[in-house]
Amino acid sequence: MLRGFATISFWADDLEAARDWYAELLGVQPYFSVAGPDGRAGYYEFRAGDYQHELGLIDARFRPAGHAAGPGGAVMYWHVDDLEAAVARLLSMGARVHEKITERGEGTGFVTASVIDPFGNVLGVMSNPHYLDVLAKAAPR
Template sequence: MLRGFATISYWADDLEAAKDWYAELLGAEPYFSVPMPDGRVGYYEFRIGDHQAELGLIDSGFAPAGAGAGPGGVIMYWHVDDVAASLDRLLSLGAKEQEGVKERGEGTGFVTASVIDPFGNILGIMYNPHYLEILEKRAQAS
């Protein structure tokens, strides 16, 4: 049924500032945008990482009815090779720490942290040994 992560969407009141912030963080400009009738852009999309996962930034005016105004809910964790260094970079760009570096299960190798981006979205980062195992298996198969 669930076949894999397709797109994660983050809302922003100031979409242009969010686009610039994520472009700085990712070192890449969005590859796709959707203009609105008034000439502003309502949506930007980035492709990220080994599987070209999609990160969508959406004008918060399009948020579903009843959407919360602040951070909450599910945390999507992006794999990183160094959680502490990635957390430091996010903080240096103006994100606020939600949860510092935390080992998940003694000796398992899983490490997480999360921040609130300047636009109120939760951004999780994780070192995940299983992620690297899958990449290695795919590389060996090709």
């Protein structure tokens, strides 16, 4: 039933600031945008990583009724090659620690951390050997 990660969406009260922050973090500009019914920017979308997954930024005025305005819910983790450097960079850009770097099972290679971006969203990063295995198998020979 679940075929793969398609898009993760983050909410931002200041959509333009969020666009600029994520453009700096990812090193690319959004490839897609949509205006809201009032003509103001409502959504920006980036492609990120080895599989060009989608990271969407949505103006918080379109948050569904009852959706919490602060950090909460599930944490989606992005694989990074150097977890400590990734966390340090995120913190230097104004994110704050949500969960410190944590080894998940001694010697397994699974290590996670998460931050809260300046817009209140939880951004997870991790070292994930399964990700690297899948990537190696998908690489053209």
